[in-house]
Amino acid sequence: MSTEASGSGDASTATTPPMIKAVSADKYFGDLHVLKDINLEVPRGQVVVVLGPSGSGKSTLCRAINRLEPINSGSIEVDGEPLPAEGKALAALRADVGMVFQQFNLFAHKSIVENVTLGPVKVRKISQSEARTTAMELLERVGIADQADKYPAQLSGGQQQRAAIARALAMKPKVMLFDEPTSALDPEMVQEVLDTMTSLADEGMTMVVVTHEMGFARRAAHRVIFMADGEVVEDSTPEDFFSNPKSDRAKDFLGKILTH
Numbered sequence: 001m002s003t004e005a006s007g008s009g010d011a012s013t014a015t016t017p018p019m020i021k022a023v024s025a026d027k028y029f030g031d032l033h034v035l036k037d038i039n040l041e042v043p044r045g046q047v048v049v050v051l052g053p054s055g056s057g058k059s060t061l062c063r064a065i066n067r068l069e070p071i072n073s074g075s076i077e078v079d080g081e082p083l084p085a086e087g088k089a090l091a092a093l094r095a096d097v098g099m100v101f102q103q104f105n106l107f108a109h110k111s112i113v114e115n116v117t118l119g120p121v122k123v124r125k126i127s128q129s130e131a132r133t134t135a136m137e138l139l140e141r142v143g144i145a146d147q148a149d150k151y152p153a154q155l156s157g158g159q160q161q162r163a164a165i166a167r168a169l170a171m172k173p174k175v176m177l178f179d180e181p182t183s184a185l186d187p188e189m190v191q192e193v194l195d196t197m198t199s200l201a202d203e204g205m206t207m208v209v210v211t212h213e214m215g216f217a218r219r220a221a222h223r224v225i226f227m228a229d230g231e232v233v234e235d236s237t238p239e240d241f242f243s244n245p246k247s248d249r250a251k252d253f254l255g256k257i258l259t260h
């Protein structure tokens, strides 16, 4: 694991663009300024954990990266390409940027394996049989191949979230965004989802993870970004952030998290 904060990564990153690059990105909801001059580069293969108090803009940042929320000014690029505004290019971007939410958002009336094949068949134009083969491999990988023909409601929360991860991976994304993927889970199911995410990180996936799981942040993250009031207030290694937070807001946040 790299210990560099902004991480030059391997030698190939010298010639290839960062996987995610935000330049002076601003986002407003009406008068509310929720992302303030965000400048962020995530090299490929890096795992970034985003921390911060409620309302600091963590979800909005994730949603801006796959353009579920358009920004008002500045720019965001994924793998060297500016985010497309609409149409086929936007669908392709969404396929490249996998997203996993707190609520699993599986299609309730489709089986688990159907949930995983749907996107590749529709968006990636993969044949049904090939999509199914890949889906079964992915379900195997996240440990729920035996649940393939069940419906989401028949699975535990942890299994549903792993299905959601498999569904995102089926699109062969370049980057994965996780927005509090374990927050809706019963405690005993948190670890199985974190283990799935850790193995994904070990395989070199570029990941942006909003989470309150400090153990995951310490173990799996190359970098911690701390947000407050729409700004990136700290950007450092996990070791640095947890042992030596610089801002009062980060100290205050850590005090609350670690003592609650």
Ligand SMILES: Nc1ncnc2c1ncn2[C@@H]1O[C@H](COP(=O)(O)OP(=O)(O)OP(=O)(O)O)[C@@H](O)[C@H]1O
Pocket (backbone or CB within 6 Å): 029, 032, 034, 052, 053, 054, 055, 056, 057, 058, 059, 060, 061
């Ligand atoms: N669709 C929306 N319309 C108006 N305001 C919004 C909308 N979505 C978010 N906001 C506001 O933008 C700010 C940032 O919200 P965001 O959801 O990004 O925070 P967060 O850091 O993810 O918080 P949490 O930890 O509670 O999930 C908040 O003040 C929120 O109320």
Ligand SMILES: [Mg+2]
Pocket (backbone or CB within 6 Å): 058, 059, 060, 179
């Ligand atoms: Mg949020």
